[in-house]
Amino acid sequence: MPVKFQQMPDSDGYFGEYGGQIIPPELKAIMDEINEAYEQVSKTEAFQKELRDLYADYVGRPSPIFFARRLTELQGGARIFLKREDLNHTGAHKINHCLGEALLAKHMGKTKVLAETGAGQHGVALATACALIGIECEIHMGEIDIKKEHPNVTKMKILGCKLVPVTRGTKTLKDAVDSAFDEYLRDPVNFFYAIGSVVGPHPFPKMVRDFQSIVGIEARQQFLAKEGCLPDYLTACVGGGSNAIGLFTAFLNDEAVKIIGVEAAGKGLDTPDHAATLTLGSKGALHGFECYNLQDKEGLPLPVYSIASGLDYPGVGPQHCYLKDIERVRYESVDDKECLDAFMKLSRLEGIIPALESAHAVAYAMKLAKELPEEKTILVNLSGRGDKDADFVAEYLSL
Template sequence: MEQSDSHSDSSTDAGSLYRANAEGFFGEFGGAVLPPHLAGPMAEVAVAYAEASADPQFQEELQALLSKYVGRPSLLYFAENLTRQLGGARIYLKREDLNHTGAHKINHCLGEALLAKRMGKRKLIAETGAGQHGVALATAAALVGLECEIHMGAIDVAKQHPNVVRMELLGAKVVSVEEGGRSLKEAVDSAFGVYAAAPDEYFFAIGSVVGPHPFPTMVRDFQSVVGREARAQVLENEGRLPDLLIASVGGGSNAMGLFDAFLNDDSVRIMGVEPGGEGLEGDRHAATMTLGTPGALHGMLTKVLQNADGEPNAVHSIASGLDYPGVGPQHAHLESIGRAEYVSVSDAETLAAFQLLSRVEGIIPALESSHAIAQVIKVAPTLAPDAIIIANLSGRGDKDVDFVAELLRSQAPAA
């Protein structure tokens, strides 16, 4: 299965089929669905990002921080023990868990913080679910000298308490959101409300490839370093491109970061994994790509889990960072044109994957990343031994160990 890299360095950039148009639409998805008083501030961000993207000094500063502060490039690790245990394909893990702050989120948070400072903003504001985006943004804010305010659903504040402590130690103000389902969707609503009241003061640092234009493009661009590195690393290690990419999808930033550099490579199969929760037959899941329908959410047109009135449904996932009723519009577009496929795994499968990777490879993954590992466990044995899988290990599981320990105790049979 020898396969050469037919692309030059520059041609790893995806073509226009996979890029948003001037209005921020990926096919029928995306755009900026905003009230009039926010259209101007978002247009200002779009102009500022376009200028920063073309500014070598901005790009050099960001790349220097990624290298000297975050510790990039992150490792592409051959999971030999997991490969042997499962049989079938050779399994590589893109180790974003080894980044400073423990996840992929620092990649775009540094970019957003630098852009906010360039625009003259004083404060960063954002939502967080698992807390990794909040920690990364608080870290970036401390580094560049900006104030930081993080909104987090009350359920997630309790579930991810170590990350709340980290954010506060880094100087951020953490707002616990008690409304509605008290999870990620409500955190976004709350943060967006504060931003809407004072857009001149704040920069809304959206934590995924979601929201109004230009954020789906901007966050993807900042995260695309993951895929560019993985592409070069697998060519160096194996002499060819992978057969399959796998990454978890909530909003979808870690997945788009990995997928982007391979979109033009038709031989590379692309698979996103979303939360099946407690089962797709009920409402205790967040399987937006599987069961969602086109709609508007948080300033974008995308696929949404919604009721007949167009209101977002309550959602659930064992992983706080994935319990979101929408998805990045580029993911919706990639599915609509057949370039990527999306599947779901259950909470139980995710928990089993968390334990297996910990015991077999000595790597404790985030519950978000464990969704990707759960799909690897399903798929790898069905592939030939010379097939190659790259799974994005988007974050480490330190934040989840107390929650998982309590969950396992509750499931243990009575003595």
């Protein structure tokens, strides 16, 4: 019998031995309240209809599947298809769960929604959702990422959110999470922390996965309609893991579909400058849950690095950890050079500028395609567009 992945996590928020609520008792009560509200509200026809209507009329779903013909011809071998989440309103998959979280926060009577952001896509999507729903929004972002992702910073300010620069630690995503969580703890009764990935204490890995599962549900139906079969391979980039789990979930019980998550190898796995959590990490607690993470001998998170700001996180979603352990998903890594090569090739061959995060998945698909016969197919989750990265890449490559 296949594992019924949709029944996970268990009632304590665990995917196997990963997840849970590694938090103080008073905060556990708040998380349990959010879980109860989510389970009650999200199952109602009124909530589902409102979200469906917003996905269709506001986000522009379903996002299409595109055959990357010229990229395929260049690589040779398997055909490469793209699930175009970059075409969503706000330019990435993040809007899928941000709308759900903002709707839930409003239903619960919260006065402010808080979040962290790395590449800025989650920040823009949440600021957008909060403007639409009519609730105050505050985004914490590392100082380094603010300089690197200036276009998204401008968008967040225009959308009316309060942007808090984070100057502690490495001044990147992990520190933005710490900062946002500190603010949340000031008033967890009235504030809602809209976590930007399938990480954090239960119920957030479950909630974000459920909202993102629309990606895989659509893709499965679309690919069957287009090709008359399921894809042979799926691939998506993995930082915290929301876009990947969004695509993977609908296919987990399809044993013939091989699934690959792609982490950031940064400047190389033999250097300290990477974010390959599932490749080189070990089990520990981080930000209120158990997962693989990159940590020192004392169990403290190590500094991590990726050219893609959305991937430089020292932990990963607990369901990804479980899927690695049971070998249902294979996790590989792509370095900065390979990422930039994929970024430029997709841009110049297909007229699609990908986010640097998504370019990691494209880069792995390009390598994989060469190893496979022409009748095989690879579906890549193109999780975001590269508007935010264009100036950085142009300067980096002296274009």
